[in-house]
Amino acid sequence: MAELTMVESLNKALHEAFSTDERVVLLGEDVAKTGGVFRVTAGLLNEYGGERVIDTPLSEAGIVGSAVGLSLYGLLPVVEIQFDGFVYPALEQIIVHVARYGWRTNGECPANMVIRIPFGGGVRAPELHSDSPEALLVHTPGLKVVCPTTPSDARAMLLAAIAHPDPVIFMEPKRIYRAGRQEVPDDMPFDLTTTNGAASSLLSTARVARTGDDLVIFAYGATVPLSAEAADKLQADGRGSARVIDLRSLYPLDVDAIVKHSVECGRAMVVHEAPRTAGLGAEVSSLIHERAMLDLEAPVGRVTGFDVPFPQFANEDDYLPSVERITRGAEKVLDF
């Protein structure tokens, strides 16, 4: 078992998928020769050749649109959208076709593909390289939307996503791509031609990232370690112990876990980088209020990005939820 970063773990998963199922193909901008701008796809071209590891024209709609046809003819496309803000040209193909193909074909031809999107800010990148577009995709019926936070989850969830019969939007929190190493198992979790493996449950269940009893913080992606850090600070300050839940599955939400942890802690909040209005936090908050109202000691809190375009990076630390903002938000819920 090796200690890997998330990038290395995703790379390992892709190598495993390519070596076990020849239907798997990879499409994207600069994914083959360069190995992707983040090197997630490094080494695949040499190993599996240019017919399966494909540098495409600069055309997200063309990539996703072609992938619909590839899928229709029996291949398993893994698509890389180079940066979050580049997915917008592909949204028509994703919303109009990828998400609807199974429904429109009586379940015979779901557009099963994985669309990987490195997302989020904090890396001092140019405009449209730091967006969090997940709510647009969560709001599109027919898609599964997931987001791993640990290297180990990243591998298992990517393999599960490739094996999954539905199209999966795979949000990769690029800020923590190389944030730390974790032991990642070598065993193949399951046969890619089935969905029965243990890893497939990761695509629909949340994970306890930190234990605690006084408050539960729901987060995903790069805000999970930030929330854990905030929880440590709250504890050190004697403000109480906060539980942190890594949602992992953004659609469908793990409603059972959301309700259970909220009931157990009695106080809850949500953290994400995406703008607040109609963001995922609104949905999580609504679920908690609908199903656990009488167990709550306080209204559900939210610490999110603002309803503005993601700023130029000189201001991104002003925009992004920080440990301090999360701690302040938690104190408001605790003090209510």
Added chain:
Amino acid sequence: MGLSEPLRIIGDGGDLPDCQVPDGLGEKELLELYRWLIILRTFDERAVMLQRQGRVGTYPLYWGEEGTTAGALYACEDSDWVFPSYRQNSVGILRGLPVATVLGWVRGYGGPAGFYNPRDYRLGPICVPIATHLPHATGVAWAAKIKGDRTASLAWFGDGATSEGDFHEGLNFASVFRTATVFFCTNNQWAISTPVTRQMATRTVAEKAAAYGIPGIRIDGFDPLACWKATKDALERGRNDEGPTLIEAFCYRLKPHGTADDPSLYRDETEAQKWMHLEPVARMGGFLRRLSILDDDQDDELRREAKEMIAEGVRGLESVEQPGPEVMFDHVYASDNPWTFIEGLEEVNSVARKPEVAPPQGPTPPSTGDAEPLPEGE
């Protein structure tokens, strides 16, 4: 733009002479292609009547463009994938798709009453958004190439579709990866009310092929044999790894865009009459008569058979019950339904269901062809 410039095989029985029948089309094949035209024409006219009677919803007509659909499809191998726009809504029936399924789709039915498995017919779903199916055609032929199959693909679209980004993306990917894809543009010069001069500043659609380094072929879109020939040649090039072809089938939209459209608001309808003598069904019928391979009795018989085929489809449609609310949820996901679906179904099933609403009976369009009135109950 005269008709002498595009590829044309069938004359008009007057000043335009007939040309040699292309190799590969004997009497049997010519009659079969004509039979296909009759089937498509019969479906189209019947669908308009059904819409007038409030038995199907808004229907996009293709009257006059049957040759572009039948001619191109007839050039395809059965294993080749074709991707229709809504203007080729009934093409599936030429590959065995039940007529009732197509009519069910027009009646607003989902689930098996209106949708089908594309793999059963090598037929993409009827594509409503403009040009978005072009990259799918590219992808299918590309996958076939990766797998080492000889399968080719074809997508139909209109002149308006060339303004969409997906037109470019489909053609660009196909040309870069040299897929065996035929991009079949039916340039009928109108996108609802927008004339082709508002879609492009180029003189032709075909010349756009130069941007992709692929052949652009301009043909008479009212000539089913030209449609067949250009498609056949394009498929052969594709199978020889020479990449895609853009075909521009130049014609004129002889009828309204759809049953809710009133062309008198935006164009001079006498213009359509100038093109009417070129419409493909009568034109090919005349051609076959000049070749002495069709007589009136045979023609009547083909029309009778087609009417019966469509009538049976109408009876099939009428025998289908309005789909239940579960079809909204069925197959949105191939995996287990998310919990929101279970709650949604519970909610929708907890209230009384309204009876099926008949589709709105459209105003009778001013020129919807010469379909006979449909007897009630047929």
